[in-house]
Amino acid sequence: MQPQAFYPELRHATVPTYVVSYLFPVLLAIYEIYRVGYWVSVHGMRFYAFGQAGFEFLLMLAFVAVQAVAAIVFVTVTWTARHPDFGHRLTNLALGLACSGAILAFDYFVLQRSV
Numbered sequence: 885m886q887p888q889a890f891y892p893e894l895r896h897a898t899v900p901t902y903v904v905s906y907l908f909p910v911l912l913a914i915y916e917i918y919r920v921g922y923w924v925s926v927h928g929m930r931f932y933a934f935g936q937a938g939f940e941f942l943l944m945l946a947f948v949a950v951q952a953v954a955a956i957v958f959v960t961v962t963w964t965a966r967h968p969d970f971g972h973r974l975t976n977l978a979l980g981l982a983c984s985g986a987i988l989a990f991d992y993f994v995l996q997r998s999v
Contacts, residue, residue, distance in 0.1 A: 901973045904958045905980035908951035912944060912987050920995065935996035944991065948984045955981060 919940055923931070935941075955977045962973050 898969070898973075900958075901976050904954055905976040906983070908947065908954070909980055909983035909987065912947060912984055915944070915947075916987055916991060931995055941991060941996065944988060948981075948988060951984055952981060 923934060927933070959974060959977060962970055967973065
């Protein structure tokens, strides 16, 4: 008897799906690391005024909005083209949006609300 292989939904998608799904969260994470690193180099580990740093959080929200619009356009195009792996693409896009949401939640709840 041959062992059954486990193939999760995330493995069966095309390269454009991975680019649209995970490029935005990776870029957002890199920006967050840069932003926190710059803050620590200038102000040290004192994050009490991090929430008043300016427009950076709004920029991150706008970036996630662009990701959501790109995902909607991508899903619409794949749905209208009747691709057989539509469900796999939808799963990847939802996980990419969830990753971006987790980065925003970390920034808001851990860094901006710390006192």
